[in-house]
Amino acid sequence: EVQLVQSGAEVKKPGESLRISCKGSGYSFTTSSISWVRQMPGKGLEWMGRIDPRDSYTIYSPSFQGHVTISADKSVSTTYLQWSSLKASDTAMYYCARDVLLAPDSWFDPWGQGTLVTVSS
């Protein structure tokens, strides 16, 4: 079974750094890109960016470029989403999802269970 398992909920203070993770299993990790999606409380879904674990090539949404860093470690089948200085507005649920690519088309399947990040002083 293809599965993405994310790290647990985090509570942080503004200005702190954070890295959350997403571990893939049940498939060859380097054969699929992984995307990160934000869902702010009570709101819709926003694509943040994707990474190709083969070479760590990353593309970001302009809305998130410079605010977060997406990385991958293929040796442990894990991708990461990190912040160097959190803001209260980063409070949200963050999902990772496998990009199923059938060029030129793509879709997200499956999704991780989500990591809730709360930033509060």
Added chain:
Amino acid sequence: DIQMTQSPSSLSASVGDRVTITCRASQSISKYLNWYQQKPGKAPKLLIYAASNLQTGVPSRFSGSGSGTEFTLTITNLQREDFAIYYCQQSYSTPLTFGGGTKVEIK
């Protein structure tokens, strides 16, 4: 960026009803359109990919159609477990974008 607009934003329906949700793209996206279902407290789940292809394991009462700028998700014989929020998503170009969601509630 390609803007995705869903309508309605919410609807009330009864078990057994037929429900149609529309998704419009701000420019042509061919058939690069996917649909997801999200239940409260859960991650989204893929229902339909490439506009009209039913994901394995998804009940056949779900169907998708459309191309270009207008797409529909239809649920026939609505079941209690279908009450959820539905999102469309374009995969034509980055940044990938989602519609605002349609909440299907019990009447």
